[in-house]
Amino acid sequence: xxxxxxxxxxxxxxxxxxxxxxxxxxxxxxxxxxxxxxxxxxxxxxxxxxxxxxxxxxxxxxxxxxxxxxxxxxxxxxxxxxxxxxxxxxxxxxxxxxxxxxxxxxxxxxxxxxxxxxxxxxxxxxxxxxxxxxxxxxxxxxxxxxxxxxxxxxxxxxxxxxxxxxxxxxxxxxxxxxxxxxxxxxxxxxxxxxxxxxxxxxxxxxxxxxxxxxxxxxxxxxxxxxxxxxxxxxxxxxxxxxxxxxxxxxxxxxxxxxxxxxxxxxxxxxxxxxxxxxxxxxxxxxxxxxxxxxxxxxxxxxxxxxxxxxxxxxxxxxxxxxxxxxxxxxxxxxxxxxxxxxxxxxxxxxxxxxxxxxxxxxxxxxxxxxxxxxxxxxxxxxxxxxxxxxxxxxxxxxxxxxxxxxxx
Ligand code: 3PG
Numbered sequence: 318x319x320x321x322x323x324x325x326x327x328x329x330x331x332x333x334x335x336x337x338x339x340x341x342x343x344x345x346x347x348x349x350x351x352x353x354x355x356x357x358x359x360x361x362x363x364x365x366x367x368x369x370x371x372x373x374x375x376x377x378x379x380x381x382x383x384x385x386x387x388x389x390x391x392x393x394x395x396x397x398x399x400x401x402x403x404x405x406x407x408x409x410x411x412x413x414x415x416x417x418x419x420x421x422x423x424x425x426x427x428x429x430x431x432x433x434x435x436x437x438x439x440x441x442x443x444x445x446x447x448x449x450x451x452x453x454x455x456x457x458x459x460x461x462x463x464x465x466x467x468x469x470x471x472x473x474x475x476x477x478x479x480x481x482x483x484x485x486x487x488x489x490x491x492x493x494x495x496x497x498x499x500x501x502x503x504x505x506x507x508x509x510x511x512x513x514x515x516x517x518x519x520x521x522x523x524x525x526x527x528x529x530x531x532x533x534x535x536x537x538x539x540x541x542x543x544x545x546x547x548x549x550x551x552x553x554x555x556x557x558x559x560x561x562x563x564x565x566x567x568x569x570x571x572x573x574x575x576x577x578x579x580x581x582x583x584x585x586x587x588x589x590x591x592x593x594x595x596x597x598x599x600x601x602x603x604x605x606x607x608x609x610x611x612x613x614x615x616x617x618x619x620x621x622x623x624x625x626x627x628x629x630x631x632x633x634x635x636x637x638x639x640x641x642x643x644x645x646x647x648x649x650x651x652x653x654x655x656x657x658x659x660x661x662x663x664x665x666x667x668x669x670x671x672x673x674x675x676x677x678x679x680x681x682x683x684x685x686x687x688x689x690x691x692x693x694x695x696x697x698x699x700x701x702x703x704x705x706x707x708x709x710x711x712x713x714x715x716x717x718x719x720x721x722x723x724x725x
Pocket of ligand 1: 340382383474477698699700701
């Protein structure tokens with residue numbers, strides 16, 4: 318047990334049939350569809366190898382992207398990459414819980430491993446609901462009876478109350494995998510005892526998540542929030558800057574217009590503890606053009622933070638005792654607009670603070686700039702990591718604890 322979270326040490330694993338939730342959700346190169354980073358694949362190696370050493374039969378369940386997004390794909394390539402990284406054969410099954418998947422699972426021999434199709438191809442998986450409701454979804458009803466144990470190693474999706482994350486532990490024995498165990502231990506310790514001052518750097522396109530985290534972090538005593546990406550654009554709009562139609566359109570497309578009101582309330586409440594960009598880079602006919610935010614609006618999309626902003630951010634980063642960085646600060650996939658993310662990761666690595674980074678793009682930036690070794694903890698989770706650091710309980714952890722109470 319890790320506190321009251323059941324772990325693999327609490328079960329006799331020998332020869333058991335295991336449903337293993339992993340998180341392989343990875344940024345893809347928009348041109349080639351290739352994985353931009355394979356750290357999440359690496360991170361499940363230990364759990365997979367331990368289960369195989371115990372002659373378990375393993376069924377991996379995972380997701381990639383969200384319905385409607387460009388990176389919403391099948392998991393065929395994921396199965397192949399996980400197989401290479403873990404150095405074990407893993408067969409991809411083109412089904413989630415239909416008769417083909419059920420037959421494969423029933424016939425799976427000791428020490429064999431398969432991977433099911435993208436769980437989010439199944440519509441109920443993307444609904445966030447309480448665990449008792451998720452326990453009654455078809456995914457859980459059809460799959461749970463076929464397994465001895467559910468193992469959750471998918472720390473990175475722990476902040477989502479989705480069926481594959483919180484449903485299974487309600488109806489069967491459940492344990493945290495080794496990656497989950499490690500993340501909860503390390504992040505829990507940092508959350509308890511951060512070295513002051515504490516700075517969160519939040520970017521990416523999931524601005525609703527980012528603002529929610531910022532709010533909780535500020536409430537719990539975080540000193541400063543630095544922002545980039547869509548989070549920054551929303552805060553700039555909330556401050557009254559007219560960010561321009563292309564950026565507004567992007568926010569609208571992500572269904573996040575109402576987040577501007579949320580951001581307005583936060584600015585009133587926390588003032589200068591939220592630091593927004595002074596200047597931004599625009600994508601102007603395939604070129605990078607920087608302007609002060611006072612010169613907005615322009616009819617070009619905001620795609621990065623500018624050099625003046627970077628000077629301020631570097632100063633705050635160098636004075637921080639603890640730094641948490643999640644989410645790209647610009648359109649990271651395009652070299653012209655990766656400046657903010659790349660410079661920030663270098664500044665974080667050079668600082669003397671205790672640093673934690675999470676999220677696919679942030680981690681990819683750390684790798685590309687060769688500074689991974691200088692980061693105190695590279696989490697496999699982005700949103701999950703910052704949610705926990707900010708002080709939110711994680712639904713996946715609550716579900717594991719409740720499984721121990723129900724079945725233990
Ligand atoms: C992540 O990459 O943060 C997790 O896999 C969760 O993905 P989501 O934000 O699409 O739910």
